[in-house]
Amino acid sequence: xxxxxxxxxxxxxxxxxxxxxxxxxxxxxxxxxxxxxxxxxxxxxxxxxxxxxxxxxxxxxxxxxxxxxxxxxxxxxxxxxxxxxxxxxxxxxxxxxxxxxxxxxxxxxxxxxxxxxxxxxxxxxxxxxxxxxxxxxxxxxxxxxxxxxxxxxxxxxxxxxxxxxxxxxxxxxxxxxxxxxxxxxxxxxxxxxxxxxxxxxxxxxxxxxxxxxx
Numbered sequence: 001x002x003x004x005x006x007x008x009x010x011x012x013x014x015x016x017x018x019x020x021x022x023x024x025x026x027x028x029x030x031x032x033x034x035x036x037x038x039x040x041x042x043x044x045x046x047x048x049x050x051x052x053x054x055x056x057x058x059x060x061x062x063x064x065x066x067x068x069x070x071x072x073x074x075x076x077x078x079x080x081x082x083x084x085x086x087x088x089x090x091x092x093x094x095x096x097x098x099x100x101x102x103x104x105x106x107x108x109x110x111x112x113x114x115x116x117x118x119x120x121x122x123x124x125x126x127x128x129x130x131x132x133x134x135x136x137x138x139x140x141x142x143x144x145x146x147x148x149x150x151x152x153x154x155x156x157x158x159x160x161x162x163x164x165x166x167x168x169x170x171x172x173x174x175x176x177x178x179x180x181x182x183x184x185x186x187x188x189x190x191x192x193x194x195x196x197x198x199x200x201x202x203x204x205x206x207x208x209x210x211x212x213x214x
Contacts, residue, residue, distance in 0.1 A: 050074045052107060052125070058118040061089050064109045072137050073171045077105065077127060080136035087111050094136055095129025103129035133174040138167070143175065143183030144190065151187045160184055 050071030058064040065081075068091050072079040083090030093105035108122040143163065151158045160180040167175050 047073055052120065052123060054120055054123045056109075056120040058109065061086075061109075061111070061118055064089055064118050064120075068107065069137055069142065072135050073173070075127075076131045076133070076135065076172050077103075077129065078132070078134045078136060079105075083108065085110075091137075093127060093129055095127070095132070095134075097128040097130060101128065103127055105129075131172075133172060135171075135173045138171075138173050138175060140179055140182045140186060143167070143180060144186035147183065148187040148190055151184060152191050155188070158184065 048067065048070040050067060050069075050073065052067065052071055056067075058067065068079060071077075077093050078095040079091050080094045081089070082092050088108070088110040090106070090108040092107075093103035095103045097103060104124055105127045106122065106124045107120060109118050109120045111118045146167075147158055147163055160177050163180040163184060164175055164177055167173055167180075
């Protein structure tokens with residue numbers, strides 16, 4: 001799993017009480033922008049192409065799951081996980097086609113002792129469903145991962161309403177405002193944890209300097 005970069009001390013403060021509840025309106029936590037202020041350049045969230053195929057290999061299960069997520073974001077299909085074993089992961093499409101028939105798309109990967117690497121063992125690349133804006137993979141932890149770097153850069157801009165809008169604009173996937181609020185809170189907790197870990201390392205470093213220079 002990729003490590004989220006550590007922020008510097010004092011970039012912004014996290015108000016746990018403020019972020020534990022939904023604002024009464026969309027504007028409660030939105031700051032008015034100065035029309036004369038220089039416009040900040042905001043880049044798109046970059047993801048992989050989500051290309052999948054039989055016998056494809058991955059360093060670990062997390063990398064496999066991340067590739068399936070990229071596929072779900074690109075295709076906008078309602079992908080969900082159906083197998084969660086530590087050495088086996090499986091995903092299927094929860095979408096429905098005509099007459100509510102289940103979609104046949106499915107992918108399964110595992111790691112075997114002789115391989116020592118994750119490999120796609122089964123891939124049925126055949127969608128018979130209709131895209132409807134739903135994706136079970138895009139839950140609170142995924143929302144947090146997608147936006148943690150953006151929230152680190154501009155916490156006041158990436159509020160729940162903005163996150164909801166961007167998910168719809170970028171991937172045409174519908175998520176709820178409470179999901180975005182919970183995802184934002186989780187991202188803020190990750191950022192705060194990184195800050196605390198960095199501060200602890202600085203304290204240890206300072207102690208080593210004092211000890212080596214009595």
